[in-house]
Amino acid sequence: MSVMIDVTNAQKTFTMHLQSGIELPVVRGVNFQVDAGECVVLSGPSGAGKSSILKMIFANYRCGGGRVDIRHQGTLIDIATAEPRQILNVRRSTIGYVSQFLRAVPRVATIDVVAEPLIANGVTRAEANDRAGRALHRLNIAERFWQLPPATFSGGEQQRVNIARGFISDLPILLLDEPTASLDAANRAVVVGLIAETKRKGTAIVAIVHDDEVRRQIADRIIDVTGFTAAA
Amino acid sequence: MANQNLRENDEPLLIADDLSKSFGKIIACQDVSFKLYPGEILAIVGESGSGKSTLLQILSGQQSSGQGRVSYRMRDGVTRDLSTLGEAERRFLFRTDWGYVRQDPAQGLRMAVSAGANVGERLMAVGWNHYGRIRAAASSWLERVEIDVARIDDTPRTYSGGMRQRLQIARNLVTQPRLVFMDEPTGGLDVSVQARLLDVLRNLVRELHLAVVIVTHDLAVARLLSDRLLVMKGGQVIETGLTDQVLDDPAEHYTQLLVSSILSP
Numbered sequence: 001m002s003v004m005i006d007v008t009n010a011q012k013t014f015t016m017h018l019q020s021g022i023e024l025p026v027v028r029g030v031n032f033q034v035d036a037g038e039c040v041v042l043s044g045p046s047g048a049g050k051s052s053i054l055k056m057i058f059a060n061y062r063c064g065g066g067r068v069d070i071r072h073q074g075t076l077i078d079i080a081t082a083e084p085r086q087i088l089n090v091r092r093s094t095i096g097y098v099s100q101f102l103r104a105v106p107r108v109a110t111i112d113v114v115a116e117p118l119i120a121n122g123v124t125r126a127e128a129n130d131r132a133g134r135a136l137h138r139l140n141i142a143e144r145f146w147q148l149p150p151a152t153f154s155g156g157e158q159q160r161v162n163i164a165r166g167f168i169s170d171l172p173i174l175l176l177d178e179p180t181a182s183l184d185a186a187n188r189a190v191v192v193g194l195i196a197e198t199k200r201k202g203t204a205i206v207a208i209v210h211d212d213e214v215r216r217q218i219a220d221r222i223i224d225v226t227g228f229t230a231a232a
Numbered sequence: 233m234a235n236q237n238l239r240e241n242d243e244p245l246l247i248a249d250d251l252s253k254s255f256g257k258i259i260a261c262q263d264v265s266f267k268l269y270p271g272e273i274l275a276i277v278g279e280s281g282s283g284k285s286t287l288l289q290i291l292s293g294q295q296s297s298g299q300g301r302v303s304y305r306m307r308d309g310v311t312r313d314l315s316t317l318g319e320a321e322r323r324f325l326f327r328t329d330w331g332y333v334r335q336d337p338a339q340g341l342r343m344a345v346s347a348g349a350n351v352g353e354r355l356m357a358v359g360w361n362h363y364g365r366i367r368a369a370a371s372s373w374l375e376r377v378e379i380d381v382a383r384i385d386d387t388p389r390t391y392s393g394g395m396r397q398r399l400q401i402a403r404n405l406v407t408q409p410r411l412v413f414m415d416e417p418t419g420g421l422d423v424s425v426q427a428r429l430l431d432v433l434r435n436l437v438r439e440l441h442l443a444v445v446i447v448t449h450d451l452a453v454a455r456l457l458s459d460r461l462l463v464m465k466g467g468q469v470i471e472t473g474l475t476d477q478v479l480d481d482p483a484e485h486y487t488q489l490l491v492s493s494i495l496s497p
Contacts, residue, residue: 014481106430107427108431
């Protein structure tokens with residue numbers, strides 16, 4: 001199995017300059033690997049640093065030390081030290097990230113929000129819209145909503161739009177931050193199904209899930225992050 | 233061809249090398265260096281007086297820098313030091329390969345001539361002379377920036393602020409520039425009007441694969457449009473990085489202050 005994510009001794013500390021420079025250690029000594037086709041679930045109580053680790057893998061947070069190697073188009077790139085334009089390339093063609101909350105852009109229609117990652121990868125508008133429609137349909141977002149911006153949707157609907165967007169590109173790595181948190185049982189089952197399919201295609205997944213049932217269904221391996229939690 | 237495209241995108245379009253400029257004792261910018269690649273959108277943020285607009289003027293050759301160098305890769309692939317360009321070459325750049333969107337559209341438009349002429353003028357400057365074609369191009373650009381084509385013969389004096397700003401964008405983009413400078417393009421507009429302008433800009437910039445240097449004090453605008461950020465304070469670049477990284481994980485004291493000062497509704 002090829003290693004898709006290789007985290008070595010990564011650490012993160014926030015320095016809060018506005019609070020007289022308090023150092024807020026989050027995680028340290030983070031070490032784990034994720035193979036293609038494997039789903040790793042990060043577990044631990046709130047505040048243990050699960051989301052921070054995901055954000056470090058996506059380079060949304062900087063690393064205070066260590067490496068986060070990502071297999072991108074056949075070679076390993078340390079995303080912790082990569083140039084911004086390299087990171088953007090990695091995000092475009094290697095790492096997808098489903099955040100906890102959808103960041104909706106005013107005026108942009110739901111179907112376009114979902115199709116955007118495909119367009120960015122050069123897929124034609126027609127095919128992108130077609131695939132976006134199928135993804136929305138599967139996640140039970142009715143067609144009459146597709147032309148509306150998701151800003152007015154309920155939390156659960158926004159999350160499903162976010163999931164549709166995250167899963168649409170078939171990228172080799174997928175990071176999921178509580179993808180089922182505000183979903184009903186039927187939609188949770190859809191997401192579990194999507195994760196299983198995505199794994200079969202060889203995608204490496206790192207997820208944060210609080211629901212024990214969902215975790216049991218998707219996890220190949222559980223990593224307890226309390227081992228990485230930095231003592232405050 | 234694919235390889236050529238790859239190489240084309242792999243070399244910087246604009247290079248700022250160690251730019252410094254002061255007005256007497258006031259430092260406008262100091263030791264600013266960065267590279268901008270084709271299709272990349274760089275936002276320069278910071279409070280009023282931090283040197284953002286001066287930097288933009290230096291980058292676009294409208295002001296000389298006291299020190300340092302700005303280089304630009306011309307359409308023939310040769311990267312040239314802007315200060316060595318002749319006046320004619322510089323004008324040509326401004327008319328074709330570059331756009332410059334000003335905060336006040338009245339400064340970027342000719343207010344007494346029709347909207348169609350405002351857009352068509354840039355085409356005539358690069359040698360278009362077929363009236364019908366110029367008018368067709370102008371109409372199509374008005375549509376792209378969501379201006380009713382029925383208003384093509386009206387002067388921008390009769391336009392609202394948001395329409396004027398969208399017209400200024402059409403005027404700048406009609407010659408298919410590779411690089412556009414924008415100085416607070418949403419500055420004087422109502423929030424609802426801003427959203428529309430940003431949406432139009434965001435789509436055009438991606439569709440046309442434009443490189444953009446945008447100066448703004450509005451972090452939401454920077455988040456929406458840009459790939460990368462330069463945070464300026466007192467003429468110096470104090471923090472740089474991916475836009476979402478700088479905004480979600482700001483490292484410097486001043487950047488943390490900026491980010492924490494955003495009012496969210």
